[in-house]
Amino acid sequence: MSITMPTFTPAQESLFLTLGSRALDSRLPDPFLGDTMADQILRETGYDLAKFPTLTTQRFDARTKVFAVALRAKRLDEIASRFVGRHPDAVVMDLGVGLDSRILRVNPPSTVSWCDVDFPQIVDLRHQLLPAQVSAHSIGADLTDPNWLDEIPADRPAVIVADGLIAFLRQDDFVSLLHRLTNHFPSGEIAFNLYTTGAIWTAKHLRSLAAISAGLVNPGFNDPSRPERWVAGLKLAGEIFLTRAPEVAELPLATRLILRLAASSARASRMIGTTLVHYEF
């Protein structure tokens, strides 16, 4: 079947950085995440990962290159799984889902209402590339549009994950989105990977991320409790520092040492490694 690929904006094209990382992870002998569907989808698109030299460079070993993206997906899967374990009537939302098929990894009970949201062009692509039982849960919308939530059940607890999304939302759009989500659902959890101000600055200036740098419009934030001040009722439930992940032991010595050194400090962990922030409302 031939795939019709849209012309991607930089924000949309970023989905190949995360999809590519998970695909490369799945090709490792002992993967961190092991999402073979990511590899299948990537191969079907025929996308050339050379657009993201961070994934194709020989300067870093294969495990170091995929560690952050593969493991943050795994941690977000765990947050969603635990939530649906406690709330079989939950709504799960994966915001800025790209071509991810988290639903297959989490495998929720049929009582859960699962919603994957991304731009309509990306949802078209999901319908072409993903198994129908996965793409059926997709909603094509710009998350900055105030009305897209109207069609989502509002009387059930929700777990909302956003993997790699926040960097592509302007600050006021991000804060409005948090307000809309917390006002829509009676209670729930929100988890996403943190972009510090330094991480945004670095990503904007890295030549290896040139394909997406124009889309990086969020300034980032360094204090995980800031969203509590933006949105009344949002409470920081925890931070997950990948510098402290047990899987660090599976990295080569040099990377392991750097992450282990940073691990004792929350500040250094946020600066050097990937951090997930997890809120309740």
Ligand SMILES: C[S@@+](CC[C@H](N)C(=O)[O-])C[C@H]1O[C@@H](n2cnc3c(N)ncnc32)[C@H](O)[C@@H]1O
């Ligand atoms: C880095 S990619 C991550 C994709 C996916 N979560 C993953 O882990 O593979 C960021 C995604 O956010 C989506 N996105 C960015 N801004 C958006 C917006 N305003 N509305 C809907 N989707 C958005 C992009 O289209 C892209 O798919």
